[in-house]
Amino acid sequence: MTIDIAAATVEQILANQKGLIAIGAGLAVGLTGLGSAIAEKDIGSAAVGAFTEKEELFGKGLIMTVIPETIVIFGFVIAIMLIL
Amino acid sequence: MLKPKQMSKVLLTGHKDVLEPTIETLHDLHALHVEEYVEEDYFHIGTPLPGADEGSKKLLKLRSIASFLGIKKPYHKPINARQLSSELEEKLETLGGVVSGKLRRKSQIEADLKDVQTRMHEVEAFSGIPVNFDLCGGYETLHIFAGTVKKGVDVEAGLKRVTDEYQFVTGNTGVFILAVPVKHRDSVADLLAEYEFGEVKIPAISGTPDDLISELKSRQDSLTKDIESLSSEIDSVKAEYEDFILASEELLSIETQKKEAPLVFATSEHAFVIDGWIPDDEFETLRSRVEEATGNRVHVTKVEEPVDEASVPIEYDNPKIVKPMEAVMNLYARPRYNEIDPTAFVFIAFPLFYGLILGDIGYALILLAISLYGRSKLHGEGWNSLFTVLIYCNIVTLFFGILYGEFLGFPLAGLHGHPGLIPGWETISLFEGLGGEHITYPIHRTHLVTTLLVATLLIGVIHINVGLIAGFRNVLVKHGMKAAILEKIAWIVLQVGIFLLLFGMMGVVMSMVPGAVVFALAVIMLVAGEGGTAIMELPSVLSNVLSYSRLLAVGLSSIGIATAVNIMAGMMFDSGGLFIVVAAIIFILGHALNTALSIIAPGLHALRLQYVEFFTKFYEGGGRIYNPFGYNRIYTEE
Numbered sequence: 130m131t132i133d134i135a136a137a138t139v140e141q142i143l144a145n146q147k148g149l150i151a152i153g154a155g156l157a158v159g160l161t162g163l164g165s166a167i168a169e170k171d172i173g174s175a176a177v178g179a180f181t182e183k184e185e186l187f188g189k190g191l192i193m194t195v196i197p198e199t200i201v202i203f204g205f206v207i208a209i210m211l212i213l
Numbered sequence: 214m215l216k217p218k219q220m221s222k223v224l225l226t227g228h229k230d231v232l233e234p235t236i237e238t239l240h241d242l243h244a245l246h247v248e249e250y251v252e253e254d255y256f257h258i259g260t261p262l263p264g265a266d267e268g269s270k271k272l273l274k275l276r277s278i279a280s281f282l283g284i285k286k287p288y289h290k291p292i293n294a295r296q297l298s299s300e301l302e303e304k305l306e307t308l309g310g311v312v313s314g315k316l317r318r319k320s321q322i323e324a325d326l327k328d329v330q331t332r333m334h335e336v337e338a339f340s341g342i343p344v345n346f347d348l349c350g351g352y353e354t355l356h357i358f359a360g361t362v363k364k365g366v367d368v369e370a371g372l373k374r375v376t377d378e379y380q381f382v383t384g385n386t387g388v389f390i391l392a393v394p395v396k397h398r399d400s401v402a403d404l405l406a407e408y409e410f411g412e413v414k415i416p417a418i419s420g421t422p423d424d425l426i427s428e429l430k431s432r433q434d435s436l437t438k439d440i441e442s443l444s445s446e447i448d449s450v451k452a453e454y455e456d457f458i459l460a461s462e463e464l465l466s467i468e469t470q471k472k473e474a475p476l477v478f479a480t481s482e483h484a485f486v487i488d489g490w491i492p493d494d495e496f497e498t499l500r501s502r503v504e505e506a507t508g509n510r511v512h513v514t515k516v517e518e519p520v521d522e523a524s525v526p527i528e529y530d531n532p533k534i535v536k537p538m539e540a541v542m543n544l545y546a547r548p549r550y551n552e553i554d555p556t557a558f559v560f561i562a563f564p565l566f567y568g569l570i571l572g573d574i575g576y577a578l579i580l581l582a583i584s585l586y587g588r589s590k591l592h593g594e595g596w597n598s599l600f601t602v603l604i605y606c607n608i609v610t611l612f613f614g615i616l617y618g619e620f621l622g623f624p625l626a627g628l629h630g631h632p633g634l635i636p637g638w639e640t641i642s643l644f645e646g647l648g649g650e651h652i653t654y655p656i657h658r659t660h661l662v663t664t665l666l667v668a669t670l671l672i673g674v675i676h677i678n679v680g681l682i683a684g685f686r687n688v689l690v691k692h693g694m695k696a697a698i699l700e701k702i703a704w705i706v707l708q709v710g711i712f713l714l715l716f717g718m719m720g721v722v723m724s725m726v727p728g729a730v731v732f733a734l735a736v737i738m739l740v741a742g743e744g745g746t747a748i749m750e751l752p753s754v755l756s757n758v759l760s761y762s763r764l765l766a767v768g769l770s771s772i773g774i775a776t777a778v779n780i781m782a783g784m785m786f787d788s789g790g791l792f793i794v795v796a797a798i799i800f801i802l803g804h805a806l807n808t809a810l811s812i813i814a815p816g817l818h819a820l821r822l823q824y825v826e827f828f829t830k831f832y833e834g835g836g837r838i839y840n841p842f843g844y845n846r847i848y849t850e851e
Contacts, residue, residue: 187545191821192825198760199760202763203756205766209663
């Protein structure tokens, strides 16, 4: 669907901008989530391997695994800032 | 609380004559963590007390009987240990006789049954063929083929082209027996090969297939009956001896543990030395009881010299209500001896974060019911702690659920003309929050994102600073005031700097200079304290605090799932008719899924905030487990 800018009313343009913001917010959360996931999959599998060998490493393994989650939290904050 | 139990290092020295009463006393006391002796020049490790061998043999026998009978570990009324030990030998002998007989019979019957089943399998292929197997072999002039060909082939029509001299019989399964003169063997074999002939072995027994099948069937039935009666016999033996087996297993374990104890003691030709740790408050009891039991022939001393922190076994010292949280601590690491034990902090923060995230009356009630039921059904220390922690968490969740006014994702109170679940309950606007939002009761999380985001970040700042203060205390004890200020207080100063800078930007403070100065001061302190790498860690202040925004984010996603389920179910329900059933299924399955997620997601995220954001500020962990010499009796009593 294309929008004829000249014919668009102010409401349409505003609605369109709102849509773009929503897409941007979605990308911010989605892509950062993907980034976290890619990082966590490697760390997670290594951590599981480590604590099957030595159970005491569970806590440390969990920490290492969730460190990249910060990425998606940043994405979330950016998304909220975009929407508000 | 806040510190592990104070421990004393203890040495017990005495003559070998009194080794046995000493071991008895220590075992009863169940308080001394014995250090294993590593053999050096003069002292050797001790030898087990007489009778240790026999005890372990009995234990082995008992355990194999228990595994044959399939005895699990329920809770029973304890049996008197003294009485048990007097009749143990005799009873174990009888039990052994009974069980070994049954064991032999069982394996015999099972072997027979297997045999019958193989035969059955062989014979069944020929079912319906009215020929005695005796007649299917041993001829000089005849050759017998037995087997199958591919479907839809008329074997007899083909045969007629080769010869008329043949006997062909077939049964119910498609298997046939074919007899031809030896002279035609090769040509018939060629013909059959064309038809994809698959040979079936003729069983080497006498009788017609159908007779044999019914015979084998009745044999199989009788064997199955035998097994059934045997298992009911085994069950009755199990029922009769279960208490005895569990109790005597415990008794023998205790005996063996006592008898083998000298293996970790240091002994010379005539004397022994036991080295261990005991909680401070139990030292006097230990001394008086050992001296009493041995007529003052064992010397008990407290070693006063300073000890290595890492060598002290750690016993938590927490009030009973906090105890279940120790499981959460153990998952990470036990505290070290001179460290703050953060179990009490976790006791407050973990359920609080969990409740903040979940905050739903419906899920709280479901999970409370599950965990109360689980706690009454599943025993064992691990389960007990898990369910108790879950109960704590969901009590807090219930509180926040009432605060948020949420029930399974439905708002309880109406807002802006949308009615809530409870008719007539309208949201009351209390005062203005941030970003033009209104703080209301109940709090609608989805309408208060900015305010709640800032609130969660503030919770983060508080939590992290509690961690930094605990860290200050830990470093102070270990490395002195200077290091403590440079390593921990500097981070607090850094936060003050950041806040001043923020206020400067927002115009609350006149200029940004004070903020910049404080910030620079903090950076200098950090570099002095932790070296240049500290600069790389500066952003962690920001990322750590932002991390607490998950308290809002994970909660919103949980509401999202619940709302989606409710809307889908609602749409189905409105369609009426059969769709009402579908709506019910969607509603139940959806909320079951979200309930499962409600344990995992808030639990893991609340846990992570403890482990990653909080513990890294002060906690090292890695203490040894305090494992006192003794036994927790379950099935026996003295």
